[in-house]
Amino acid sequence: MVSTSTSTSTAHEALAQRRVLRTAIPGPRSLALAERRAVAVSAAVASTxxxxxxxxxxxxxxxxxxxxxxxxGSGIAVTSVGNAAPRVVEAVRAQVEAFTHTCFMVTPYESYVAVAEELARLTPGDHAKRTALFTSGAEAVENAVKVARAATGRPAVVVVDHAYHGRTTLTMTMTAKVAPYKQGFGPFAPEVYRASASYPFRDGLTGEEALARTVATITTQVGAANVAAVVIEPIQGEGGFIVPAPGFLAGLARWCRDHGVLLVADEVQTGFARTGAMFACEHEGVVPDLVTMAKGIAGGLPLSAMTGRAELMDAVGPGGLGGTYGGNPLACAAALAALRTYEEDxxxxxxxxxxxxxxxxxxxxxxxxxxxxxxxxxxxxxxxxxxxxxxxxxxxxxxxxxxxxxxxxxxxxxxxxxxxxxxxxxxxxxxxxxxxxxxxxxxxxxxxxxxx
Incomplete structure (x- = not known):
């Protein structure tokens, strides 16, 4: 048996913070569950x-x-505040006792509004903002595209090499990697175009050089006047944790602003303190028009968000955004507790x-x-x-x-x-x-x- 003791004041008190091996990995009970899984769960759902x-x-x-x-792994950057974080557990327990669901589109509740207020405060920029809540990162990204198209009246969306944005028809179109995310699932959504980005280890380019290459592709293959939004991860996640060369993101933001194109920062994996700033855009001094968030927002409960400039978010007509489970009260309670944890700890x-x-x-x-x-x-x-x-x-x-x-x-x-x-x-x-x-x-x- 391997056992190494350590603890922190924020660790889950009921589970000692040490590695312990009692059986081979996997052990007999896991092997038995794997057998049950094989006859009950789709083989298309894989586990690490x-x-x-x-x-x-x-x-x-x-x-x-x-x-x-x-x-x-943190459940792919989800349990950033620690698994079963005490504040999150207590907040969810209290909310379960009050009510589990009413649907914000039917009978709204304060916690949804409170999460929106907190995201307006925390996301980059001091402009007026509005927020809509959903359940998954892909939903947030897809709705950001809807907002961008509605606000600009333009059809085209530009994404970049090595991007990952989700598994819906639109967001898997936006995702770069074919297998396993896109293989056999076409046809894909129209008016999505791909340009190169910045990958310093492989391309050896400065931020300015990489930007020039990206802009040239957009200009010649799409046309700036046709582009509603450029959607980009400030640090690419599934694509390889690629940190762009200095100047690339800031230059891209300037180009977008100069051409009436919205910059959408997909901070689904990078958001909420993960990169040593509350949002990764802050490292480059970039203020996006729209920010999409999920993963670390609610301590493990399913919640996502899109926060953006007020005039853009309000460009969509009433009822144009929403969803039955979007901003579920349990997830909102968890989010408020998680956000408090990020700041207070x-x-x-x-x-x-x-x-x-x-x-x-x-x-x-x-x-x-x-x-x-x-x-x-x-x-x-x-x-x-x-x-x-x-x-x-x-x-x-x-x-x-x-x-x-x-x-x-x-x-x-x-x-x-x-x-x-x-x-x-x-x-x-x-x-x-x-x-x-x-x-x-x-x-x-x-x-x-x-x-x-």
Whole structure:
């Protein structure tokens, strides 16, 4: 049995913050559940980990066999305030006792309004703002496109290489990667166009050079006068945690403003302290016209949001935005508790501390291992790009092997990247430094143990 003790004041008190391996990964109960799953759940729904969760708290997940795993994934950047965060649990419990649903479009309630007020305060810019709430990131992005088209009267939407925006017909059209997100699901939505972006490790361009390339594509293939919005992740998520070269985002924002094009920042994965700022746009001094949010907004409950300039959000007629479950009262209660946690516990500062700890370790490892092609990211959104040491080509097989070895050793770590060759680190912002260091040790040891 492996056991390492550590704790933080924000950790879930009922679940000790330590890694414990009681069985092989997966254990017998997880294997039994996998057999039940095989006959009940669509094979199209895939899972990263071979274990089944029983409890989770702070920075760990306990499976049904009693193994306790270090969580470097946060449910894909969702449980940023820690799993089962105390404020979130108490807020949801109180709301369940009051009412679980009325539908804001039928009988509205204060918590929806309060979330909108908080998002107006927290999102970049001091202009008048309005918000609409939904349930998933894809819904928020799709509705941002609806607002952009209604407000500008233009049809075209521009997205970029390596983008990920969701799984609906429109948002999978906007997503760059075919497999598994788009394969066999066409035809796709019209009037969506793709341009290059900035990928410093691969293109070697400055921000200004990358911007010139992007603008040239838009100008020649779409025409600025036809573009309603450019939709972009300030740091690309599924595409590989790509941080654009300095100046690219700010230059793109200027180009949009000069041509009457709306800039939509997809902050679904980057939002809420994840990158060491409340929103990733803040690192570049960019104020988007519309911001889409989800994942870390509500401590694990399904909620998404679109916040934008008041005149744009009000350009859609009454009833044009909404949804039965959008802004569910349980999720709104959780969001208000999570937002309070981000600010009162200084999780922006915690993300920056995670960045310092992890980047130092990753860069030291990179210096001694040519298979680590790039180390990048901000805050607690960090990545290692794995390549062939001779050719520099993406090495998805090695990346997958490292992740699987870490899983067997009791650490949840995710992969990403258009070529599947990026290890991504998304720990809860509340994780203790000892637990984080141990999880990182496991991942780096897994890489070092791989041949080649």
């Amino acid at each position: 980990m071979p274990v089944y969760a029983a409890r989770a708290g702070g920075g760990v997940v306990e499976d049904v066999d009693g193994n306790v795993l270090i969580d470097l 200084d999780l922006v500062g915690a993300a920056r501390a995670i960045e310092r700890l992890v980047l130092d370790r990753l860069r030291a490892a990179q210096a001694g291992d040519p298979r680590i092609g790039d180390v990048r990211g901000r805050g607690a959104m960090l990545a290692v790009e794995i390549v062939d040491p001779i050719t520099g080509a993406p090495d998805a097989a090695l990346t997958r092997a490292v992740a699987q070895a870490a899983h067997r050793a009791g650490v949840i770590v995710l992969t990403c990247g258009t070529d599947g060759n990026v290890l991504r680190l998304l720990p809860p912002l509340t994780i203790g430094p000892d637990l984080l260091a141990e999880g990182l040790d496991v991942v780096l040891d897994a890489l070092a143990a791989q041949p080649g």
